[in-house]
Amino acid sequence: MTAWRLDWPTAHGERLGTAVLRATPEDFRVEEIVESPFSGDGEHLCLYLEKRGDNTEYVARELARLAGTRPFDVSFFGLKDRHAVTRQWFSLYRPGRADDADLIRAVGERWSVLEQTRHQRKLRRGEHDGNRFQLRLTDVRADRAAVDERLARIRDEGAPNYFGPQRFGHQGNNLDRAVADGGRPRRGRNFKAGMAFSAARSWLFNEVLAERVGQGNWRHMLDADPWSDEPSGPLLGDGGTSANGELAALEREVVERHPAMAAVFSQTRMKPERRALQLPFSELTWTWPAGDCLVLSFRLAPGGYATALVAEFIETVGGEGPANAAS
Structure with missing residues (x-):
């Protein structure tokens, strides 16, 4: 086994301290952004689900089982992590099926069904408009003024678009x-x-x-x-x-x-x-709801890693597991 480098240099100076990312799944929230409307009809049933503690591929397999269809008949825009609360779209190929009520009811017993519609083609990787993140970092051990200054610099000058180590x-x-x-x-x-x-x-x-x-x-x-x-x-x-x-x-x-x-x-x-080379994020804001708690909100284009932004100013420790690309 080779000792691979899995941590790369920051662009705006050394990290300012440490924090816990995702003491609970609710500390890492992801919501897909889809600005182009679905067709409203077609052979593909599209479901917008909220899930907690399940990764995307597991949910896709379970949807195929519930629908009695093949796994590759279920599609999605991108992978979302297990250790998070995420909202994302799935499509199920259901030609000739006019009534989806029973299936939607069964799905609703497992996950929250936030929206449902039909579409003329399956969802494809990276074809959504991005993801909106809300990250809650706890036990922040860093100077607050220095963190504010670094985040303002990241907001204005950007961050490197590294792939996350979980890849x-x-x-x-x-x-x-x-x-x-x-x-x-x-x-x-x-x-x-x-x-x-x-x-x-x-x-x-x-x-x-x-x-x-x-x-x-x-x-x-x-x-x-x-x-x-x-x-x-x-x-x-x-x-x-x-x-x-x-x-x-x-x-x-x-x-x-x-x-x-x-x-x-x-x-x-x-x-x-x-x-x-530059992380494709926008709309970065942050608040300090408590002395050692920092909440970040931002929008990220498909393929970017939320952890690349966080790693630019602080080292994360503990938590339930690594954050995915949420591509």
């Missing part, structure tokens, strides 16, 4: 699996192998972003980016990073520091992608 598995075991697979072709790749490959891409992205943070240029364009008009980093595939000039040289240099990880991408047959 890499316990002690980086997803990364160990990726390296063990090496660069072998991935035809018929199973779910765990796919998770490992995704973890490897994400880890190298974090390494490149950490280099940019260290150089102080993570918020600046180095070369024209064919994918974006904002600074971005690599999600590797065939052909490496597919960046240009100075940017390509920097990214290659970082990747070459990790030859075992770079070998994972020698025969991927996957197209390289890019990811923004």
